[in-house]
Amino acid sequence: EGSIGPIGFNKKNVSQRAVVDVQHCVIATRAINEKLITVRRELHEKQSLNIGAQKKRKGATLLLRQHGDDEEVTTDPNQLVFTTVNNLKLSYMAGNFFQNNPHVLPLMVQCVVEGATYSSSNNKKMTHLIDCYCGSGLFCLSASSNFEICVGIEVNERAIEEARYNAELNTISNCAFIAASAEAIFESNNLVSSSGGGDMNYCVRDFPRETTVVVLDPPRKGCSSDFLNQLYKFSPQRVVYMSCDPATQARDTKGLISNGYSIVSVQPFDLFPQ
Secondary structure, three states: OOOOOOOEEEOOOOOOOOEEEOOOOOOOOHHHHHHHHHHHHHHHHHHHHOOOOOOOOOOOOOOOEEEOOOOEEEOOOOOEEEEEEOOEEEEEEOOOOOOOOOOOHHHHHHHHHHHHHOOOOOOOOOOEEEEEOOOOOHHHHHHHHHOOEEEEEEOOHHHHHHHHHHHHHOOOOOEEEEEOOHHHHHHOOOOEEOOOOOOOEEOHHHOOHHHEEEEEOOOOOOOOHHHHHHHHHHOOOEEEEOOOOHHHHHHHHHHHHHOOOOOOOOOOOOOOOO
16 A cells, blocks of 8 residues: 556456556657656655555546647646647647547548548539537538538537637638537527528528538447437438447448448548557
8 A cells, every 4th residue: 555556558358457557658659758757757756755645546547648739748638738630720628539649630530521522423512511429620620611511519518619619710610519419410409600600590400411411420339329310310411430449330330321321432540550
């Protein structure tokens, strides 16, 4: 009792949680590994001064978030950080979800935008985009210049605040963001405005199906059956599905195919190469 124990990652394939001590991560950036050395030292020094003064904790999460052009690394989950992806400036809380690989992320975003914007088989240009599970607005804002209007929906209200701020930060006026569960997007009464505002106000349910794209980027568990049933009923021209779990993506894709969609392309990205 009194020792701090290992600092690292959870051990794979064990019934009880066990931590593997990691002094250097081979797939992390130089800046993060340098910060890791400092943080480990500070934690051990702090623990040595507090022996007997505190109850032993079972564990805690340590955040190391690299951001900005100067490779700054923060450990404060409440710090507002900035990054740039394909010339798009983005801000978000360090503790909120954001893709960790700054080298692959721009390629992944480009792939989603290209998948959403190419003309359909009848040569109709896509005009409306719905970004479900939009987070701080990465895909919605990245694709915005190709659409008349884009709408993002996210259950995390703080992430929606970030998305709205990011739209202002990049002077993007044709994106609207709604704080709600993805299941609510096709039945929402919220009015959204096209570029420049004015009198062109719509509900998402009134978007033209034949020129509307839906981007999906759900959590690892995939899309709920309630959401998918509403998606089938809405029947957009195109669905672009980004996933962090091929198993749940395959499950959801099976439903899409059985409801009239066909797979046009599949592109894997390795965000944690080893």
